[in-house]
Amino acid sequence: MRVSQTNLAGDLLLHLGQPSDGPLHERVKRALRTAIRNGRIEVGTALPPSRQLAADLSCSRWAVTEAYSQLIAEGYLEAQTGSATRVRWSDNPDADSLRPAARHTPAALFDLAPGLPDLRAFPRRRWAEAVRTQVTTAAFTEFGYPPPGGHIRLRQLLADYLGRSRGVAATPQDVTVCTSVTDGVRRVCHALRADGITAVGCEEPGWTRLREVVRAAGLDPVPIRTDSGGLRTDDLAGHTGLRAVLTAPAHQFPLGTVLVPERRAALLRWARRVDGVVLEDDYDAEFRYDRRPVAAIQGMDPTRVILFKSLSKILSPALGIGWIVAPPRWTHHLHQTDQVATQPSTLDQLAFATLLESGAYDRHLRASRKRYRNRRDTLVQALAQQLPGAPVSGIAAGLHLILRLPATVDTQAVITAAATRSLRVAGLAAYHATDDHNDHGLVLGYGNLADNAVSEAVRHLREAIEESR
Known part of the structure; x- marks a missing residue:
């Protein structure tokens, strides 16, 4: 059955004919049968409740x-206790495939791909209340x-929050609300192109x-190598004419390194x-476990840095809330x-502002940081036990790690x-x-991996590696 509002016949137009055509219940039956045939x-369409249809037809419910x-x-309809009366008949021989399928539990999926937070931990109650x-x-x-640019209340709260937590120097007028980091980068790239910039250095x-x-966006992405110290800034001089670079200094993806002070x-x-x-992607800055937090580069020179962030890795990508902090x-x-740029709904912006103002956002972050650290420790331990010859790296922060595989x-x-x-799972070479x-x-993400599934997921991974030698 198509999962669509069109399967709910809330308003149903029926041609009942004239009173001389027979009893009313017979005319209703014929009209329904004709509409079905x-x-x-x-x-699969759910018909209106009898009381509603009777009111619409100005007739008795009987x-x-x-x-x-x-x-x-006659086999045209079917009714189940506690459910709507639905259309059963069709002249389509494949009609059975269109009928509602019985509920079933989907196959277990062990999600070790990067890019998602713990969707089970989304603060449903707090968000609904907000x-x-x-x-x-x-x-x-x-x-x-x-x-x-977004609602001024959220922009004010973001400017205050980012200054307190990330060392960002910004006023509400410097903040632009967008839907994601990719949306923010897209919009800024169009601005760069309008300013005559033709290329962007990318890690x-x-x-x-x-x-x-x-x-x-019409710009040329220029690869700039990274290593254990982050972006190799010395390489920038080798690209004549390059005037913009995109980097994630707090936690580089996928290597998991931090841009060193020098x-x-x-x-x-x-x-x-x-x-x-400098386009600064403040990726995974909130989740650090074995090192001190690193302030955003934006605070070192607000006139030269544009900062991007979203709630995709903190709450959920489904919210579609992000922000840009840029010079005037x-x-x-x-x-x-x-002017045609999309932005989150005002209600969602104000709901997030409520979480920021009440401290609920900070509490969620602290709880998430503890949960992810425990999960990381469990995953690293399981990998060491079941894959002792495969070293891991990039585990000090973030929601993913690198698992090195033998050349064989x-x-x-x-x-x-x-x-x-x-x-x-995701391959490192793909990035x-x-x-x-x-x-x-491999790049193994553990943000959306259930705690009780870590050991079994690693076992499946070990079997896949052994099979692929």
Whole structure:
């Protein structure tokens, strides 16, 4: 059955004919049968409750229930206790495949792919309460079109929060609410192109989707190598004309490294020298376990850095809430020239503002950090026990780690074999833009992996690796 509102016949147009055509219940039955046979009411459609249809037809409820009963007996309808009366008949020989399927439990999926937080831990109650509060208390003017840049209350709270937690130097006017980091990077790339910038340096390896966003905006993504100290800033000088670079200094993806202090300073010197801009993806900055927090680069030079962040890895990507912190020069372009840009609904912006203001967001972060640290420890221990010859790295922060594989193992074969065991994993090589590397391994995300599934997931992974040697 198609899962759609069209399967719910809330309003049903029936042609009952004239009183001389027979008793009313017979006319209702004939009209329903005709609508079913000519396909106007599809198989699986839930008919209106008898009381509702009787009111719509201005007839007695008995006439409708009698018509329903006769059509059930003739095989046109079916009724189940506690459920709606649905259309059963169809001249389509494959009609059975369109009928509601019995509930079943989906096959277990061990999610070791990066990119998601713990969706089970989404604060449903707090979010629902925050939305309900805004729906019932917000002024009627809040239900109009949101202003460019986002709701001023959220922008104010974000400026205060980022200054306190990330060392960001910003006013509410510097903050632009968007739907995600990719959305923010896309919008800024269009602004860069309008300013005459033609290329953006991108970490190699790095998040593939952001490279695609840069390219789709009409800019050339230039690979800049990374190592244990983060982005190799010395390599920037080798790219003449390059004036923009995209980096994740707090927690590089996928290597999990932090941009070391001397390179942070060198990056800003480069930006000033070429009259350029640094696009800072504040990726996974909240989740650190074995090291102190690292402040955002934006606070070191707010005139040269544009910072991006979203709730995708903290609460859920389904919310579609992110933000850009940019110097006035770029913010003006985002607000004035990108009028068709989408942004989260005002109610969702105000709901998130409520979580920020009440401290619920901070409490969620602290609980998540503890949960992810315990899960990381469990995963690292299980990998050491079941795959002792495969070293791990990048475990000090974030929601993923790198598992290095022996050269005798075909990484793509491991991914395929894992999929047959309902296990999702990602290959490290997939995040490279060039072939000039010897990275051989997997990127294992543990954000959306159930705690009680860690051991079994690693067992399936070990079997997939053994099968792929």
